[in-house]
Amino acid sequence: MVALAGWIGAGLLCLAPFLINYTIGKIFAIVGLALLTTQAVEQKMHNLIVLNIVGIIGYIWSLV
Numbered sequence: 001m002v003a004l005a006g007w008i009g010a011g012l013l014c015l016a017p018f019l020i021n022y023t024i025g026k027i028f029a030i031v032g033l034a035l036l037t038t039q040a041v042e043q044k045m046h047n048l049i050v051l052n053i054v055g056i057i058g059y060i061w062s063l064v
Contacts, residue, residue: 009035030059
């Protein structure tokens with residue numbers, strides 16, 4: 001299940017840059033990073049967990 005979440009997250013992050021000027025692009029980036037974070041947590045990759053959380057906060061900040 002975590003692997004599927006990772007693939008979906010990667011797919012969303014592949015789409016996000018092309019739509020980043022729109023709200024949907026930022027939402028794709030947030031959801032994609034959140035899904036990839038599940039893989040990073042499972043693998044105990046703390047540096048990627050921090051990067052993903054900071055990215056999520058940044059995209060949320062840009063939506064406000």
